[in-house]
Amino acid sequence: MAAHRVVVVGAGFGGLAVARGLARAPGIEVLVVDRTNYHLFQPLLYQVATAGLEPADIAYPARGIARRLRTARFRSAEVLGVDWDARTLRVAHGAPIPFDSLVLATGAATATFGVPGAAEHAFGLKRLDDAVALRSHLLRQFEMADADPRLIDQGALTVVVVGGGPTGTEMAGALTELFRNVLARDFPRLDIARSRVVLVEMAPEVLNGFHPSLRASARRELVRKGVELALGRSVAEVDADGVRLDDGRELPARTVLWAAGVRAVAPETGLPLARAGRIAVDPDLAVPGHPGVWAIGDVAGAVDGDGTPLPQLAPVAIQGGTHVARQILRRRAGLAGEPFTYVDRGTMATIGRRAAVAQLPLGIRLTGTLAWLAWLGLHLVQLIGFRNRLSVLLNWAWNYLTWDRAARIIVDVEDPRPEPGIGDRARSEASGP
Amino acid sequence: MAAHRVVVVGAGFGGLAVARGLARAPGIEVLVVDRTNYHLFQPLLYQVATAGLEPADIAYPARGIARRLRTARFRSAEVLGVDWDARTLRVAHGAPIPFDSLVLATGAATATFGVPGAAEHAFGLKRLDDAVALRSHLLRQFEMADADPRLIDQGALTVVVVGGGPTGTEMAGALTELFRNVLARDFPRLDIARSRVVLVEMAPEVLNGFHPSLRASARRELVRKGVELALGRSVAEVDADGVRLDDGRELPARTVLWAAGVRAVAPETGLPLARAGRIAVDPDLAVPGHPGVWAIGDVAGAVDGDGTPLPQLAPVAIQGGTHVARQILRRRAGLAGEPFTYVDRGTMATIGRRAAVAQLPLGIRLTGTLAWLAWLGLHLVQLIGFRNRLSVLLNWAWNYLTWDRAARIIVDVEDPRPEPGIGDRARSEASGP
Numbered sequence A, B: 001m002a003a004h005r006v007v008v009v010g011a012g013f014g015g016l017a018v019a020r021g022l023a024r025a026p027g028i029e030v031l032v033v034d035r036t037n038y039h040l041f042q043p044l045l046y047q048v049a050t051a052g053l054e055p056a057d058i059a060y061p062a063r064g065i066a067r068r069l070r071t072a073r074f075r076s077a078e079v080l081g082v083d084w085d086a087r088t089l090r091v092a093h094g095a096p097i098p099f100d101s102l103v104l105a106t107g108a109a110t111a112t113f114g115v116p117g118a119a120e121h122a123f124g125l126k127r128l129d130d131a132v133a134l135r136s137h138l139l140r141q142f143e144m145a146d147a148d149p150r151l152i153d154q155g156a157l158t159v160v161v162v163g164g165g166p167t168g169t170e171m172a173g174a175l176t177e178l179f180r181n182v183l184a185r186d187f188p189r190l191d192i193a194r195s196r197v198v199l200v201e202m203a204p205e206v207l208n209g210f211h212p213s214l215r216a217s218a219r220r221e222l223v224r225k226g227v228e229l230a231l232g233r234s235v236a237e238v239d240a241d242g243v244r245l246d247d248g249r250e251l252p253a254r255t256v257l258w259a260a261g262v263r264a265v266a267p268e269t270g271l272p273l274a275r276a277g278r279i280a281v282d283p284d285l286a287v288p289g290h291p292g293v294w295a296i297g298d299v300a301g302a303v304d305g306d307g308t309p310l311p312q313l314a315p316v317a318i319q320g321g322t323h324v325a326r327q328i329l330r331r332r333a334g335l336a337g338e339p340f341t342y343v344d345r346g347t348m349a350t351i352g353r354r355a356a357v358a359q360l361p362l363g364i365r366l367t368g369t370l371a372w373l374a375w376l377g378l379h380l381v382q383l384i385g386f387r388n389r390l391s392v393l394l395n396w397a398w399n400y401l402t403w404d405r406a407a408r409i410i411v412d413v414e415d416p417r418p419e420p421g422i423g424d425r426a427r428s429e430a431s432g433p
Helices: A013-022 A042-049 A062-068 A128-147 A149-154 A166-186 A212-224 A314-332 A368-382 A386-402 B013-022 B042-049 B062-068 B128-147 B149-154 B166-186 B212-225 B314-332 B368-382 B386-402
Strands: A004-009 A028-034 A038-040 A059-061 A072-076 A079-083 A088-091 A101-104 A108-110 A158-162 A196-201 A228-231 A235-239 A242-245 A250-252 A255-258 A262-264 A293-295 A347-352 A355-359 A365-367 B004-009 B028-034 B038-040 B059-061 B072-076 B079-083 B088-091 B101-104 B108-110 B158-162 B196-201 B228-231 B235-239 B242-245 B250-252 B255-258 B262-264 B293-295 B347-352 B355-359 B365-367
Touching (some): A004 A013, A004 A314, A013 A028, A013 A062, A013 A101, A013 A314, A028 A062, A028 A314, A038 A062, A042 A128, A042 A166, A042 A368, A059 A062, A062 A072, A062 B166, A128 A149, A128 A166, A158 A250, A166 A196, A166 A212, A166 B062, A212 A365, A293 A314, A355 A368, A365 A368, A368 A386, A386 B386, B004 B013, B013 B028, B013 B062, B013 B101, B028 B062, B028 B314, B042 B368, B059 B062, B101 B314, B128 B149, B128 B255, B158 B166, B158 B250, B166 B347, B212 B228, B212 B347, B293 B314, B347 B368, B355 B368
Parallel strands (some): A004 A028, A004 A101, A028 A072, A158 A196, A158 A255, B004 B028, B004 B101, B028 B072, B101 B293, B196 B228
Antiparallel strands (some): A038 A059, A079 A088, A242 A250, A347 A355, A355 A365, B079 B088, B108 B262, B347 B355
């Protein structure tokens, strides 16, 4: 009998959890398909953007992962759509990929919700090339301001971070540290006191979803680090010169980071969508009307017991992937499906050196150095591969002890996009080399 | 009295040697200008191209170097030309840069000598983005061949390396190791035995300039590693499908690396040029007719006692830089100039794991493991910065012990150049962000 062929679209946290859950399962073969050839450890993407880590530290070759899971293979391909009758995936190059079971784990991309100019002028931070482009862009602004300090008035040293969730908060903290601790020494003739990091958040506090005491702690840390907060404010418009807030205030800024939302990204499936482009799923994460098809993680419109959409976080994707792997095995064993229940084991966000907030089970809340150490440890063990853990640990130790950032190099010297925006890159976020 | 202002164009080996030679010299201030914002350790560029090292391992932030040399500053700028009357440099952005002394150390770029199609279809390997583009391109060929093995017939797994000097030899050896040791495990369904690395060299042996016994040893090592040698042959034409040799033989190849020559790269100076675009210099490396102007390294047309042009190698640039720094100090002290004498302390080339050749003074010649260890040690100590040395050492140890390459990630997923060539990028090789 031919093996049951499970195709997983997406090599993120969710997709890999499916592959792991099915490793060594007899009679099953898993093919993981992704647009890129690596698993991206997105939680540390902001450290690549701020020159603290190198791309290869947080991007693990997907084939290296598949190799170690006996039943799994990997293929780098851009998935264009699904042919439901033939049960195949249409891909940009090569023959259609047949599947017996299909798991959609394609994640999410930056969403600008139609804010004028945001898609054209703001940077996103969901992909590895986003981070590398942002790093080069930021360093280039400092070089240009050094050559012509009048550019500072035009916002060359100003970054507006839109969105006070974990990504926005972590970026804002990391940016002030990069500017004040590292670039201040690199650019002795620049008045670094004139650099600005402005964090715009619609809610009255940053880190929505955290306990009020942690939100207040995070806010105080950000202010202490020199981040300017525009709380209770939103961005009305972005253009090449900066942003205009909803209260009419204009902020000249050469760099705008959009961390205020994501939308699900899926190939053309014709499937009914829930909110924000997420694929509607049954309580067991199965796609209704398509036996053997599942959706997990950011792309899945899963809800909790109250009908509230589950958050678009790595742990939801990982638990969903593990759940779906189990359901595939149960179905093959003739057992009934089980509903998916997300267990919240806590969330964390770091603001900078020895500054973080952590919200753990049993009402445990940490701030400051303790939360920061917990954050460091958790992220280190979650990284894939001993070599990447060692490299990240060494880079962190080096950065911490020397206040240096080795990766502050401008690599895309011939980037043809002088002002890269999200809009022109969000077209094919699903998969393909 | 205002400080004597020395402007050095180029942050390569030569330019940095000038800055080091003038560090702590009273009454002198040094400005190093470069197109990029880093010093590139070119001898290890081929390891970035073959996924053994990360870009930040061999690119050291130039401002970090300048910071440690008390009298030096750095500026990232594209130098367009020189205004000799005003004694200023024209730059792409910002005000002209005035100088009292000027050192041209702009190096060399890939030269294809008019071979049809080479500039359009071949990769060079002189810049960091060359290496990253080549790495992504190579990995993408394997992904594509995995999806459609018919592409192997079209040369998807074939690399033609043109030029059997150190760069070509090192690349050829590193490529077969990458294919056979690393990618063979990543792509279990691909017939890696069908991958080919062909090294084309006009001379009857590789490594021109090395002792005949070392050249023979290098050839044997290459063959043992599976490199196909086309010695005594040259490339007549390159196109999108591969190369045609001068004997009419066609090699289908999706990847062609041009390592068969360089040409000097200089801003528009109007200065008389020697061979291959190199700036004519006096025996003391001064540019004739322009007091206080010097040229060093690959861009300088310096000759030895016999009138033979000096080789375009890092040690020549370093010694030239040290020499010019000394001459600048001597002139200020009213002392006469000294002629530049290049002292050849030996050359090395590595072919792969425990395989290298080294030609040292006193007729000492090493091959095999000993030469390889000497090569590793020499390159480690020459790298700038403890962190980069540590990172390279760890990567080497990891790669050696695990036969793994952590950096085998395709990062330029949206590289708009499907078949990047040298031609469209060789326009402004001089300097500028």
